[in-house]
Amino acid sequence: MAPITTPRPTAPVERADRGVTDSKVGPPSAVILLYHRVADLPTDPQMLAVSPARFREQLDALTRECRVLTLAGLVEGLSTGRVPPRSVVLTFDDGYEDNLVQAAPVLRERGASATVFVASGYVTDPREFWWDELERRLLLPGALPRTLSLRVGEVTRSWDLGDAAAYAEIDFERHRGWNVTHRCNPTPRHRAYRELFDWLRPMTSRDRDDALAAFDVAWRCSGGKFTGEQVARGTHADSGAKERPPSRVGNAHPTQLAAFDVAWRCRGGKFTGEQVASGTHADSGAKERPPSRVGNAHPTQLAAFDVAWRCSGGKFTGELVASGTHADSGAKERPPSRVGNAHPTHGPLTPEQLCELVADGLIEIGAHTVNHPVLSALSVVEQRAEIARSKADLEAVLDKPVMSFSYPFGTRRDYTVETVDLVRRVGFSRACSNFAGRVTAASDPFQLPRVLVRDWDADTLLRRIEEVSRVA
Numbered sequence: 001m002a003p004i005t006t007p008r009p010t011a012p013v014e015r016a017d018r019g020v021t022d023s024k025v026g027p028p029s030a031v032i033l034l035y036h037r038v039a040d041l042p043t044d045p046q047m048l049a050v051s052p053a054r055f056r057e058q059l060d061a062l063t064r065e066c067r068v069l070t071l072a073g074l075v076e077g078l079s080t081g082r083v084p085p086r087s088v089v090l091t092f093d094d095g096y097e098d099n100l101v102q103a104a105p106v107l108r109e110r111g112a113s114a115t116v117f118v119a120s121g122y123v124t125d126p127r128e129f130w131w132d133e134l135e136r137r138l139l140l141p142g143a144l145p146r147t148l149s150l151r152v153g154e155v156t157r158s159w160d161l162g163d164a165a166a167y168a169e170i171d172f173e174r175h176r177g178w179n180v181t182h183r184c185n186p187t188p189r190h191r192a193y194r195e196l197f198d199w200l201r202p203m204t205s206r207d208r209d210d211a212l213a214a215f216d217v218a219w220r221c222s223g224g225k226f227t228g229e230q231v232a233r234g235t236h237a238d239s240g241a242k243e244r245p246p247s248r249v250g251n252a253h254p255t256q257l258a259a260f261d262v263a264w265r266c267r268g269g270k271f272t273g274e275q276v277a278s279g280t281h282a283d284s285g286a287k288e289r290p291p292s293r294v295g296n297a298h299p300t301q302l303a304a305f306d307v308a309w310r311c312s313g314g315k316f317t318g319e320l321v322a323s324g325t326h327a328d329s330g331a332k333e334r335p336p337s338r339v340g341n342a343h344p345t346h347g348p349l350t351p352e353q354l355c356e357l358v359a360d361g362l363i364e365i366g367a368h369t370v371n372h373p374v375l376s377a378l379s380v381v382e383q384r385a386e387i388a389r390s391k392a393d394l395e396a397v398l399d400k401p402v403m404s405f406s407y408p409f410g411t412r413r414d415y416t417v418e419t420v421d422l423v424r425r426v427g428f429s430r431a432c433s434n435f436a437g438r439v440t441a442a443s444d445p446f447q448l449p450r451v452l453v454r455d456w457d458a459d460t461l462l463r464r465i466e467e468v469s470r471v472a
Contacts, residue, residue: 028083029438034450038102061458068112090114097347117368117406120393122348132346138193159192205371366404403429410434
């Protein structure tokens with residue numbers, strides 16, 4: 001994910017036959033493009049998505065006007081001085097499913113290579129990216145308390161949502177085009193979204209999960225009401241059906257579950273695993289957290305899965321969960337978390353999809369840490385764990401070396417000199433940052449600049465490339 005930047009007005013683009021390696025321009029150079037998503041979204045407050053139609057338009061222009069190289073090919077070419085004029089490299093950060101579904105077919109049609117940088121924790125433990133979860137909870141229709149209070153550690157922050165606590169479809173439609181480049185906040189929810197994003201961004205994944213889990217408690221305390229249909233759509237509203245929100249899921253990361261435990265115990269909840277499986281509960285003397293619920297599935301069915309999963313030592317796949325069966329699959333891990341109320345359009349890539357993405361050799365997978373933290377906010381030990389584990393996770397899935405890395409968020413304040421050294425020592429061959437600039441032989445191969453791409457028409461994209469190519 002990348003911070004918002006806006007390109008300055010530029011001169012008209014020159015045609016490819018003018019060439020950027022002309023002696024008047026300088027030594028060989030190239031531009032690395034940074035994408036995130038290719039999707040038509042109902043709302044996009046971080047401006048991460050390029051629509052499929054625009055992406056096709058951009059790829060047509062890039063393959064016509066430029067030379068698309070692999071990231072490894074560019075680094076090697078710069079070291080030998082052999083880089084074709086107007087060379088570009090395509091990269092994608094985070095690892096959204098639409099990279100496979102929407103972007104890959106267009107890339108393959110045009111024979112264009114790309115590198116997709118993947119946050120491995122979202123592959124091995126499927127869930128929403130935290131910024132998407134924040135968007136869903138605040139900017140999609142639904143009900144929250146008039147005063148929203150979230151606590152992390154000893155710090156509590158509150159937002160007065162006022163009348164915006166009840167956010168209807170008509171409100172959503174009115175403000176769906178809002179994004180963080182807009183100076184104004186049209187409702188208190190938008191102000192809370194902006195401030196919460198800035199607050200959550202530098203947190204550890206554990207603290208951030210605690211804060212997001214608190215939304216579940218806030219929802220329950222506000223008398224939350226929504227239907228299964230609204231859950232499936234990724235929205236909720238006062239539907240008249242009073243029930244707790246879909247879980248993030250019952251067997252999710254322990255820190256995400258603390259809020260459920262508090263809310264459940266406040267009601268004096270006591271029940272046994274057997275009673276969970278039967279869909280009942282009583283004062284059994286065994287205090288434990290309630291079972292999770294996914295979407296609008298039958299509660300007793302999914303409660304039984306939680307019990308069966310715990311009793312079996314946690315072995316079954318998402319496919320088996322979905323089919324209503326379970327077995328000793330040999331893969332010891334908890335079932336997919338935070339799925340039921342997720343955006344249907346915001347899923348991360350699965351292990352199977354990663355393998356499909358690289359099957360023809362046109363697309364490279366790179367690492368993007370495990371949990372997408374701000375690395376500069378972590379200790380050196382924590383940074384090494386995020387960097388090294390992401391490499392190991394992805395290599396285990398792909399059964400091949402992963403040699404490229406990109407820094408989460410990627411501005412110069414988001415990582416340190418120690419971070420760069422760690423990336424090198426862990427065994428990567430190259431790494432990408434997120435600050436604009438052309439790549440030359442003088443560029444640090446572990447801090448390669450990139451140009452952030454928005455939902456632009458082809459001419460705007462080519463002008464942006466030309467502008468960056470002219471900067472010394």
